[in-house]
Amino acid sequence: MAQGKFISLEGTEGAGKSTALQFIKQYLLKANIDVVWTREPGGTEVAEDIRRLVLHPMSFEEIEPETELLLMFAARAQHMKKYILPALNAGKWIATDRFIDASYAYQGGGRGMEMNYIAMLDKWIVGTNYPHLTLLLDIPPEIGFQRAELRGAEKDRIEEEKMEFFVRVRDVYLQRAKQDPARIKIIDANVPLFAVESQIRNVLDEFIKTHHSSTRP
Numbered sequence: 001m002a003q004g005k006f007i008s009l010e011g012t013e014g015a016g017k018s019t020a021l022q023f024i025k026q027y028l029l030k031a032n033i034d035v036v037w038t039r040e041p042g043g044t045e046v047a048e049d050i051r052r053l054v055l056h057p058m059s060f061e062e063i064e065p066e067t068e069l070l071l072m073f074a075a076r077a078q079h080m081k082k083y084i085l086p087a088l089n090a091g092k093w094i095a096t097d098r099f100i101d102a103s104y105a106y107q108g109g110g111r112g113m114e115m116n117y118i119a120m121l122d123k124w125i126v127g128t129n130y131p132h133l134t135l136l137l138d139i140p141p142e143i144g145f146q147r148a149e150l151r152g153a154e155k156d157r158i159e160e161e162k163m164e165f166f167v168r169v170r171d172v173y174l175q176r177a178k179q180d181p182a183r184i185k186i187i188d189a190n191v192p193l194f195a196v197e198s199q200i201r202n203v204l205d206e207f208i209k210t211h212h213s214s215t216r217p
């Protein structure tokens, strides 16, 4: 059976990833491609428990950066083995709200952890199973926060960080896009929704053209 395709969405808080995921699902459906969606941290029962622990801790004990990094990868290990790889091996298309680039951006950029440690975990847990396509929704962090505030959701532990943290997160995302332009496509998310969707449509059209024929015999 043909191998499925793997798409990830990245960006700082409130960039519009969840909104874009809905659009991607509908757009691919019109092209007769059924895509399943998932998220990180999370995506399986155990990984969702880790998500709660890392984003909404129940105790007042501070979570150390090392613990945060390892929890992100613990959730990812579970997600890879129990959900992502089986789905890809079954020929499915998967779209995930965040994946490996988030660890480099948040734990590496935001927390300032050694990129080498992240790269080691990446090699171990993700290996060659990288997304075929990553859409980086790029927005100045303060605009993303304004949007998230308008939506009215409660802040999680990471969202409580200072603005400089998210500026560093964005910088690492943009550096990674520069290093891997074939995979990571930057979407200007600081424009009205229809203009964001138009950019995503262009990227998806190109992606489908080069990948779809090989997935459906």
Ligand code: T5A
Pocket: 011, 012, 013, 014, 015, 016, 017, 018, 019, 020, 040, 041, 055, 072, 097, 098, 099, 100, 102, 103, 104, 106, 107, 147, 148, 150, 151, 158, 159, 189, 191, 192, 193, 194, 196
């Ligand atoms: N994390 C994750 C790590 O630190 N390391 C890791 O390895 C991983 C995997 C996860 C957290 O975990 C961290 C990063 C995160 O801090 P999350 O669930 O991904 O958190 O949550 P957020 O990034 O906080 O996602 P949000 O749900 O806040 O934002 P979205 O999904 O980017 O934004 P969305 O689509 O909900 O849009 C926000 C609002 O803006 C509107 C929407 O309608 C919504 O109200 N909107 C627009 N408004 C105007 N113009 C547009 N173009 C708009 N697009 C959307």
